[in-house]
Amino acid sequence: MSFEAMWTTLASVGRDGATGGYRRMAWTATDATLREWFVSEAASRGLETAVDRAGNQWAWWGDPDRARSAGRPGVVTGSHLDSVPDGGAFDGPLGVVSAFAAVDQLRAQGFVPSRPIGIVNFTEEEGARFGVACVGSRLITGALSPERALGLVDPDGVSLGEAMVRSGHSLNDVGRDDETVGRIGTFVELHIEQGRALADVDRPVAVGSSIWPHGRWRIELLGEANHAGTTRLVDRRDPMLDLAGVISAARREAQSRGCVATVGKVEVRPNGVNAIPSRVLAWLDARGPDEDEVRRLAAAVGTAGIAQEESFTPSTNFDSELVGRLAEVLDGAPILGTGAGHDAGILASAGTPAAMLFVRNPTGVSHSPAEWAETEDCMAGVAALTTILRDLAT
Amino acid sequence: MSFEAMWTTLASVGRDGATGGYRRMAWTATDATLREWFVSEAASRGLETAVDRAGNQWAWWGDPDRARSAGRPGVVTGSHLDSVPDGGAFDGPLGVVSAFAAVDQLRAQGFVPSRPIGIVNFTEEEGARFGVACVGSRLITGALSPERALGLVDPDGVSLGEAMVRSGHSLNDVGRDDETVGRIGTFVELHIEQGRALADVDRPVAVGSSIWPHGRWRIELLGEANHAGTTRLVDRRDPMLDLAGVISAARREAQSRGCVATVGKVEVRPNGVNAIPSRVLAWLDARGPDEDEVRRLAAAVGTAGIAQEESFTPSTNFDSELVGRLAEVLDGAPILGTGAGHDAGILASAGTPAAMLFVRNPTGVSHSPAEWAETEDCMAGVAALTTILRDLAT
Numbered sequence: 001m002s003f004e005a006m007w008t009t010l011a012s013v014g015r016d017g018a019t020g021g022y023r024r025m026a027w028t029a030t031d032a033t034l035r036e037w038f039v040s041e042a043a044s045r046g047l048e049t050a051v052d053r054a055g056n057q058w059a060w061w062g063d064p065d066r067a068r069s070a071g072r073p074g075v076v077t078g079s080h081l082d083s084v085p086d087g088g089a090f091d092g093p094l095g096v097v098s099a100f101a102a103v104d105q106l107r108a109q110g111f112v113p114s115r116p117i118g119i120v121n122f123t124e125e126e127g128a129r130f131g132v133a134c135v136g137s138r139l140i141t142g143a144l145s146p147e148r149a150l151g152l153v154d155p156d157g158v159s160l161g162e163a164m165v166r167s168g169h170s171l172n173d174v175g176r177d178d179e180t181v182g183r184i185g186t187f188v189e190l191h192i193e194q195g196r197a198l199a200d201v202d203r204p205v206a207v208g209s210s211i212w213p214h215g216r217w218r219i220e221l222l223g224e225a226n227h228a229g230t231t232r233l234v235d236r237r238d239p240m241l242d243l244a245g246v247i248s249a250a251r252r253e254a255q256s257r258g259c260v261a262t263v264g265k266v267e268v269r270p271n272g273v274n275a276i277p278s279r280v281l282a283w284l285d286a287r288g289p290d291e292d293e294v295r296r297l298a299a300a301v302g303t304a305g306i307a308q309e310e311s312f313t314p315s316t317n318f319d320s321e322l323v324g325r326l327a328e329v330l331d332g333a334p335i336l337g338t339g340a341g342h343d344a345g346i347l348a349s350a351g352t353p354a355a356m357l358f359v360r361n362p363t364g365v366s367h368s369p370a371e372w373a374e375t376e377d378c379m380a381g382v383a384a385l386t387t388i389l390r391d392l393a394t
Numbered sequence: 395m396s397f398e399a400m401w402t403t404l405a406s407v408g409r410d411g412a413t414g415g416y417r418r419m420a421w422t423a424t425d426a427t428l429r430e431w432f433v434s435e436a437a438s439r440g441l442e443t444a445v446d447r448a449g450n451q452w453a454w455w456g457d458p459d460r461a462r463s464a465g466r467p468g469v470v471t472g473s474h475l476d477s478v479p480d481g482g483a484f485d486g487p488l489g490v491v492s493a494f495a496a497v498d499q500l501r502a503q504g505f506v507p508s509r510p511i512g513i514v515n516f517t518e519e520e521g522a523r524f525g526v527a528c529v530g531s532r533l534i535t536g537a538l539s540p541e542r543a544l545g546l547v548d549p550d551g552v553s554l555g556e557a558m559v560r561s562g563h564s565l566n567d568v569g570r571d572d573e574t575v576g577r578i579g580t581f582v583e584l585h586i587e588q589g590r591a592l593a594d595v596d597r598p599v600a601v602g603s604s605i606w607p608h609g610r611w612r613i614e615l616l617g618e619a620n621h622a623g624t625t626r627l628v629d630r631r632d633p634m635l636d637l638a639g640v641i642s643a644a645r646r647e648a649q650s651r652g653c654v655a656t657v658g659k660v661e662v663r664p665n666g667v668n669a670i671p672s673r674v675l676a677w678l679d680a681r682g683p684d685e686d687e688v689r690r691l692a693a694a695v696g697t698a699g700i701a702q703e704e705s706f707t708p709s710t711n712f713d714s715e716l717v718g719r720l721a722e723v724l725d726g727a728p729i730l731g732t733g734a735g736h737d738a739g740i741l742a743s744a745g746t747p748a749a750m751l752f753v754r755n756p757t758g759v760s761h762s763p764a765e766w767a768e769t770e771d772c773m774a775g776v777a778a779l780t781t782i783l784r785d786l787a788t
Contacts, residue, residue, distance in 0.1 A: 021619075021664075085664035086619065086672070128666060194624035214623060216667055225415075225480065225762035228656035228679040229608060229733035230588035233648060235758060240657050244641035247634050254627060262622035263634050265667045266660060270415075270479040272522060273610055273659045273677045275761045278480070283667040285622045339623035364629060367669045368619035 001041065003101040003382060004375075009037065010093055014083065021086030021369035025154075026124035026135070027055075027163035034081040038121050041100050045107075047119070053177035054139035054149075055123045055169050061103060062116025064183035073185030075392040076118035077102065077385060080125035080136075080343065087126070088371025090192040094359065094378065096121055098190045102385040109386075113393035115185060122343045129154045129163075132311060137343035141350035142176035150174060181347075186322065186392050187354040189344040190385050192373050196364035197336050204380035206334040207326045208318060208356030211345040213291040215312040217284045217298050219246055221305040225270065225278035239280040239305075240268070246282050246304045253297040259288030260339060261297055283310075287339045291315055316345040319353040326355055329391045330384050340366075357384055395435065397495040397776060398769075403431065404487055408477065415480030415763035419548075420518035420529070421449075421557035428475040432515050435494050441513070447571040448533035448543075449517045449563050455497060456510025458577035467579030469786040470512035471496065471779060474519035474530075474737065481520070482765025484586040488753060488772065490515055492584045496779040503780075507787035509579060516737045523548045523557075526705060531737035535744035536570035544568060575741075580716065580786055581748040583738040584779050586767050590758035591730050598774035600728040601720045602712060602750030605739040607685040609706040611678045611692050613640055615699040619664065619672035633674040633699075634662070640676050640698045647691040653682030654733060655691055677704075681733045685709055710739040713747040720749055723785050724778050734760075751778055 001009070014022050014030035024030050035057060042049045042059035050058045064074045079095025099119040106113070127133035130152035138144035150161035150171060161171055191208075198206055223239035247263045254261035265283040284301055288294045291314055298307070327333050336358060348354040359373050359381040373381075395403070408416050408424035418424050429451060436443045436453035444452045458468045473489025493513040500507070521527035524546035532538035544555035544565060555565055585602075592600055617633035641657050648655035659677040678695055682688045685708055692701070721727050730752060742748040753767050753775040767775075 227760040247638035366621040
C-alpha cells in the first residue's frame with residue numbers, strides 16, 4: 001500500500017466520532033487492530049515479523065541475526081501506534097507509516113541494503129493507559145523491571161500483565177531483551193514536530209539532537225470532608241484551595257526557571273457538588289533544558305502536599321556523530337532539541353546510536369485532534385528517511 | 395426493634411470497608427435493601443405502608459385519609475435514607491430511625507393519637523446520584539416536573555426513569571401528588587446538626603427556623619489541548635489556570651460577602667498527565683443568609699468561564715408558629731438557621747407547616763465518614779421528637 005492508502009486505513013482506527021481525536025490505548029481491541037495492520041503491511045512486503053519480550057513488533061528486510069553475528073547490526077526505523085486520550089493522528093503512526101513507505105522507495109530505486117533494515121512498533125509509548133511512558137523500549141533495554149511494569153494498573157484497575165495476557169501475550173519471558181536490542185545498529189525515529197520551530201524557519205524536516213530532562217510527580221493534597229453548606233469557612237480544610245496553589249505555583253515556577261510545567265490530571269475525592277473534598281490528587285509534568293531547574297521547580301510546587309516522583313528522565317543527547325551525519329546527508333537540515341520523550345531517547349540512553357527526524361507541524365499543536373502536518377511535508381519526511389536509510393545501510 | 399438494634403442493622407448497609415463511609419445512592423441495590431428495611435420496621439409495628447407518586451415511602455399509625463376528610467390531617471416525621479458518596483451514618487437515617495423509636499415510646503406511654511402519625515423516607519434527598527437534591531419531595535409538591543426529573547442522568551448515563559423502572563417502580567403516574575401532600579398536616583424532620591452551634595452552647599437538641607438560599611452553578615472553562623512538553627508557555631491556553639482562579643475567587647467572594655462557597659467537583663478533559671487540558675468543568679455551590687449576596691458571589695466567580703445555574707433555592711422560613719411551639723414544648727430549645735437544604739424546606743415552600751429538630755454534632759463534621767453524634771444526644775433527640783408528636787397529635 002502507498003503512504004496515502006496506509007494513512008487512510010489507519011484514519012478510522014480508534015477514532016472518537018465526537019471529538020475527531022484518537023483513543024489508541026495499549027493492549028486494547030483497538031491496539032490489536034493496529035498490530036494486525038502492522039503484520040499485514042510487513043507481510044505484503046515480504047518482511048519477516050517478530051514480537052520481542054516486551055510485546056514490541058518488528059519487521060525485518062534481511063536477516064538481523066546473521067548481520068549481528070557478522071558485526072553489522074541493522075538500521076532500524078519506526079515509532080509507535082498508541083495515542084494519548086483524544087490524541088492526534090500523527091504522533092507515532094507517522095513514523096511507522098513513513099518507515100514502510102521509505103522501504104517501498106528504496107525498493108523502487110532498486111536498492112539492495114548491505115545491512116538489514118528493521119521497522120518497529122513500540123508498545124505503550126505514551127503511557128496513556130498505564131501511566132509510565134515508553135514501556136516497550138524501557139523493558140527491552142532493562143530501564144524498567146518486568147516486576148514494576150507488569151504491576152502497573154490502568155484506571156479500571158487492570159494491570160499491564162493482565163492486559164497483555166488478555167491480548168494473547170505470554171508473560172513467561174517479559175523483560176530485558178539483549179537479543180532484540182543487539183539487532184539495532186542504528187535507530188532513527190521519524191516523528192511529527194511538537195512545536196513550531198520548523199514552521200518559523202520554513203523547513204519541512206529537522207534532525208533531533210536531544211531530549212530535555214522530564215519528570216512526573218503525583219502530589220497528594222489532604223483535607224477534611226465536610227458539608228458544603230454548613231461548615232464555616234474558618235473550620236474548613238479544603239484541599240481544593242491547595243490545588244489552586246499548586247496550579248498557580250507550577251506556572252510561576254516554570255516561567256521563572258525557563259521550563260514548562262503542566263497540571264493536566266486531577267482526581268478529587270469524593271467529587272460531589274455539595275461536599276468539601278477529603279483529598280485531591282494532582283499530577284505535575286515538568287521539563288526544561290536544565291535538569292537542576294526542573295528539579296527545583298518540582299520541589300517548590302510539591303511543598304503544597306505530599307509529592308511523589310513517578311518518573312524522572314535526565315537529559316538525553318542523541319549520538320552526535322549520527323546527528324551530524326543526518327544533517328549533512330539532508331543538505332544542512334536544522335538541528336532541534338525537544339521537550340517530548342521518545343523511544344529513541346530510551347535507546348540512546350541505553351547506548352544504542354539513535355537520532356530523530358522531525359516533520360514540520362504548522363501550528364505546533366500535538367496531543368490533540370487538531371494535530372496536523374501537510375501531506376507535502378510528510379512526503380518530504382519519507383524522502384529524508386529514505387535518503388538516510390540508504391546512507392546508513394550501504 | 396429498639397433504636398440501638400435498628401442502628402446496628404443499618405450500619406452495614408452500603409458501607410465502604412476502606413473509608414468507613416456510606417454510598418447509599420437512590421434506586422440502587424443498596425437503596426432497595428434500605429427500603430425493605432423500612433417496610434419491615436413498619437410491618438413489625440403494624441403500621442400501614444404506602445409508596446407515593448415519586449417513590450417516597452410512608453408508614454402510617456392511623457388512617458391518614460379518614461383524618462384528612464375530617465379536617466385533621468396527620469403529623470408526619472422522618473427524613474431520608476440515601477447518602478452522599480462516602481457520607482456519614484447520621485445524615486438522613488437518624489431522622490427515620492428516631493421516628494420509629496418515637497412511635498415506640500408513645501405506645502409504651504399508652505398514648506393514643508387523635509391525629510394519625512406518619513413516618514416518611516424521602517428518595518434522592520442528597521442529589522448524589524442524579525444531581526438534583528430533594529427529588530422525592532420536589533416531585534410530590536410539584537416543584538419539579540416529572541419530565542425533568544425522569545430525564546436526569548447519573549454519571550453512568552442511566553436516567554432516573556430507567557433507574558426507577560429497574561427498581562420495579564412504575565412511571566405511569568410519577569409527578570405531583572396532592573393526595574399524599576394533603577395527608578401531611580404538620581411535618582417535623584429530625585436531623586443531625588451539620589455545624590457546631592449546639593456544641594458551642596452545650597445543648598443536645600435545637601429547633602430549625604430557616605434554610606439559607608442555596609445555588610449550584612456549573613462553570614465550563616475552555617482551553618486548547620496540547621502537548622505538555624513541547625508547547626511554549628506563551629502559546630498555551632490552559633483551562634487549569636482558570637480553574638485555579640475559580641477556586642480562589644469562590645473563597646475570596648464568600649469571605650467578603652458573609653457566605654460559604656465550595657468547589658467540590660471538577661472534571662478535566664482529557665485528564666492526562668502529559669496533556670494540557672482542552673476543557674475543565676467546575677461546580678460552584680454557594681449559600682448564605684442573603685440571597686442577593688449569594689447571586690453576586692456566583693456572578694463574580696462565573697465570569698471566568700461559561701456559567702450555568704443548575705439550581706437555585708431561595709431562603710426558606712419554617713412556620714413561625716410551629717417553630718415557637720416546638721421551642722416552648724422543648725423547654726426553650728435553641729433556634730437555629732442552617733445552610734443545608736432539606737425535604738422539610740421543600741414542604742415548607744409548598745405551604746405545608748414544617749419545622750426541624752437538630753441533634754448536636756460535636757465536631758460539626760457532616761457529609762463525611764467522620765460524621766458523629768453521641769448516643770446520649772440521639773436519645774435526647776428521640777425524647778424531644780416523642781414530646782413533640784405527643785403535643786401535635788393530641
